[in-house]
Amino acid sequence: MTAGAVVGVRTRPDGLAGTAADIVTVAKRNFIRVFRTPELLVFSTIQPIMFVLLFNYVFGGAIPIPGVDYINYLIPGIIIQTAVFGASNTAIGLTEDLQAGIVDRFRSLPMARSAVLAGRVLADTLRNLWVILLSIGVGYVIGFRFQAGLVNAILAVLVATLFAFAMSWVFAAMGLLTKTPEAAQAAVFVPIFPFTFASSAFVPTETMPGWLQVFAENQPVTFAINAMRYLVLGENEFLNLNAGQVGLAVLWSLLIFGVFFYLAVRLYRRSGE
Amino acid sequence: MLAVEVEQLKKYYGDVHALDGVDLSIPLGGVYGLLGPNGAGKTTLVRILATLLKPTHGRARILGVDVTEDPGAIRRRIGLAGQSAAVDELLTGRENLEMVGRLYGFSRTEALRRADEVLERIDLADAANRTVKTYSGGMRRRLDLAASLVGHPELLLLDEPTTGLDPRSRQDLWDLIEELVDEGTTLLLTTQYLEEADRLARQLVVVDHGKVISRGTPDELKAQLGGDVLELHLEDPGKIRVVLEQLEGLGSAPATIDEKTGLISLTVGEDTGAVVEALRRLDRERVQLRDLSLRKPTLDDVFLTLTGHTAQTDEPEPTGRKARRRARSGDRS
Numbered sequence: 001m002t003a004g005a006v007v008g009v010r011t012r013p014d015g016l017a018g019t020a021a022d023i024v025t026v027a028k029r030n031f032i033r034v035f036r037t038p039e040l041l042v043f044s045t046i047q048p049i050m051f052v053l054l055f056n057y058v059f060g061g062a063i064p065i066p067g068v069d070y071i072n073y074l075i076p077g078i079i080i081q082t083a084v085f086g087a088s089n090t091a092i093g094l095t096e097d098l099q100a101g102i103v104d105r106f107r108s109l110p111m112a113r114s115a116v117l118a119g120r121v122l123a124d125t126l127r128n129l130w131v132i133l134l135s136i137g138v139g140y141v142i143g144f145r146f147q148a149g150l151v152n153a154i155l156a157v158l159v160a161t162l163f164a165f166a167m168s169w170v171f172a173a174m175g176l177l178t179k180t181p182e183a184a185q186a187a188v189f190v191p192i193f194p195f196t197f198a199s200s201a202f203v204p205t206e207t208m209p210g211w212l213q214v215f216a217e218n219q220p221v222t223f224a225i226n227a228m229r230y231l232v233l234g235e236n237e238f239l240n241l242n243a244g245q246v247g248l249a250v251l252w253s254l255l256i257f258g259v260f261f262y263l264a265v266r267l268y269r270r271s272g273e
Numbered sequence: 274m275l276a277v278e279v280e281q282l283k284k285y286y287g288d289v290h291a292l293d294g295v296d297l298s299i300p301l302g303g304v305y306g307l308l309g310p311n312g313a314g315k316t317t318l319v320r321i322l323a324t325l326l327k328p329t330h331g332r333a334r335i336l337g338v339d340v341t342e343d344p345g346a347i348r349r350r351i352g353l354a355g356q357s358a359a360v361d362e363l364l365t366g367r368e369n370l371e372m373v374g375r376l377y378g379f380s381r382t383e384a385l386r387r388a389d390e391v392l393e394r395i396d397l398a399d400a401a402n403r404t405v406k407t408y409s410g411g412m413r414r415r416l417d418l419a420a421s422l423v424g425h426p427e428l429l430l431l432d433e434p435t436t437g438l439d440p441r442s443r444q445d446l447w448d449l450i451e452e453l454v455d456e457g458t459t460l461l462l463t464t465q466y467l468e469e470a471d472r473l474a475r476q477l478v479v480v481d482h483g484k485v486i487s488r489g490t491p492d493e494l495k496a497q498l499g500g501d502v503l504e505l506h507l508e509d510p511g512k513i514r515v516v517l518e519q520l521e522g523l524g525s526a527p528a529t530i531d532e533k534t535g536l537i538s539l540t541v542g543e544d545t546g547a548v549v550e551a552l553r554r555l556d557r558e559r560v561q562l563r564d565l566s567l568r569k570p571t572l573d574d575v576f577l578t579l580t581g582h583t584a585q586t587d588e589p590e591p592t593g594r595k596a597r598r599r600a601r602s603g604d605r606s
């Protein structure tokens with residue numbers, strides 16, 4: 001029972017490789033949790049299925065978009081919206097860990113500090129990837145098809161996943177600010193609703209009143225949706241889709257990630273003072 | 274080298290002085306007790322020592338390392354079991370401990386080996402593959418303690434480890450603590466129970482409102498208290514004056530009376546003769562008793578003696594205090 005006994009059998013490398021190992025350990029734990037929370041699994045599966053079906057059949061007839069099947073227009077919007085919803089679980093999960101004292105347990109261990117947040121974000125992002133693929137699958141059943149080739153289809157999934165990853169960091173920071181699951185649950189809807197609905201997700205922004213249009217056309221959720229839409233439909237004059245939008249979405253995702261990673265890590269550090 | 278060295282440690286939350294200038298030095302080996310009521314600052318101190326919290330002022334060195342300079346080095350060498358069980362409900366006991374082992378930096382094989390070793394030791398081997406959700410409160414506390422043992426710590430910090438445990442689990446935990454001490458581990462244990470501190474700790478500090486108000490061995494502390502207390506509850510409160518007169522000259526100090534409840538307390542120490550004499554006199558005066566008990570001194574008595582006020586608790590006075598005393602005497606029987 002000496003320090004030597006402990007240090008001697010530690011095999012984790014120092015530095016970045018050690019941090020990566022800790023991230024994987026924490027992510028694995030969060031992943032197991034997802035599979036042992038059937039409610040969460042069922043509802044996060046049902047939700048995109050329901051959205052795809054509901055929006056397609058409710059709005060499908062009302063919104064004629066020249067040369068484009070509504071389902072092909074809709075799926076990119078649904079996917080990004082679902083990714084934002086899914087990312088909000090990062091806030092809820094983190095506050096649950098804070099409340100249950102799990103974060104204290106992590107803090108008392110000789111692990112990389114950033115791994116607590118990064119491990120959670122990684123697990124949440126993988127779950128989001130699953131939901132993205134599921135939405136595409138459901139879309140396929142009712143007629144959705146990628147119009148712009150396989151490479152673009154893969155890029156579309158990657159763009160959506162990157163955006164989900166960035167949004168998880170936004171919600172990680174929100175969780176650290178709100179501290180309890182109840183508060184987080186209420187708080188996450190404040191950004192979710194305006195950003196996902198006042199976007200190009202379901203209807204072209206041209207149909208909105210002028211002031212709302214300005215917001216809807218210049219916010220990151222719309223950027224991500226337009227990028228996905230370009231990758232699904234190819235160039236489209238009427239919808240104003242072009243390759244530049246992919247760059248814009250990636251840039252914004254990285255920017256959001258950068259800012260909120262910094263904020264979340266700071267908040268995490270400060271919560272121990 | 275000392276296990277813990279604390280100088281003028283302060284932790285302020287706005288106006289709340291959770292710690293208000295604490296000095297401590299804990300040698301290696303044995304159990305060191307930190308005794309205090311709710312809100313005394315015990316958890317705050319433990320969290321600072323475990324590098325979870327930064328002090329507002331002052332210094333703390335753990336195993337020779339300053340907590341603010343190299344927290345990582347300290348975390349490798351200490352174990353912490355907090356006041357509530359910090360275990361994952363959805364993981365099994367074994368998965369919880371494996372995860373902790375991995376985060377200590379052990380290989381998967383080594384982490385699993387240690388998980389099984391600790392589960393065996395803490396008597397949870399049978400429940401190892403069940404999710405913690407199915408565990409009782411006592412089992413969760415034990416698993417939490419197990420997590421703090423995975424790293425084979427030199428210093429173990431236990432924050433009220435027996436609060437909420439049934440008497441049997443408490444006894445088991447005490448046995449385990451004694452085993453750990455035999456192996457050379459140093460323990461810092463906080464408690465609200467004088468009896469527990471007495472049983473386990475070689476040295477004690479008593480804290481109140483963030484300050485150390487007494488320190489010494491359990492025997493020294495008890496010597497200040499005067500031993501067992503006879504408690505009397507009268508059927509007819511009108512007889513209180515008569516009773517106080519009759520009790521004069523008995524016990525090590527004059528009898529006291531709790532104005533609100535009418536409870537009469539007489540410190541009798543080891544003198545059973547005084548008890549017999551007191552009862553004979555009351556019988557002679559035909560005083561009817563509703564309730565009578567002889568109890569060991571509690572934290573409340575420590576505080577009454579040291580500060581002149583009873584331990585302040587979150588519970589409503591005075592019924593809460595009485596209920597708590599009852600619960601404690603129940604534990605002993």
Ligand SMILES: Nc1ncnc2c1ncn2[C@@H]1O[C@H](COP(=O)(O)OP(=O)(O)O)[C@@H](O)[C@H]1O
Pocket residue numbers: 286289290291309310311312313314315316317318
């Ligand atoms: N995060 C906090 N913010 C404000 N006050 C706190 C905080 N943590 C503890 N306190 C206060 O500090 C004092 C000491 O608390 P604590 O260390 O938990 O005592 P104990 O563990 O002895 O019951 C209490 O008055 C408590 O209310």
Ligand SMILES: [Mg+2]
Pocket residue numbers: 312315316317356432433
């Ligand atoms: Mg406490």
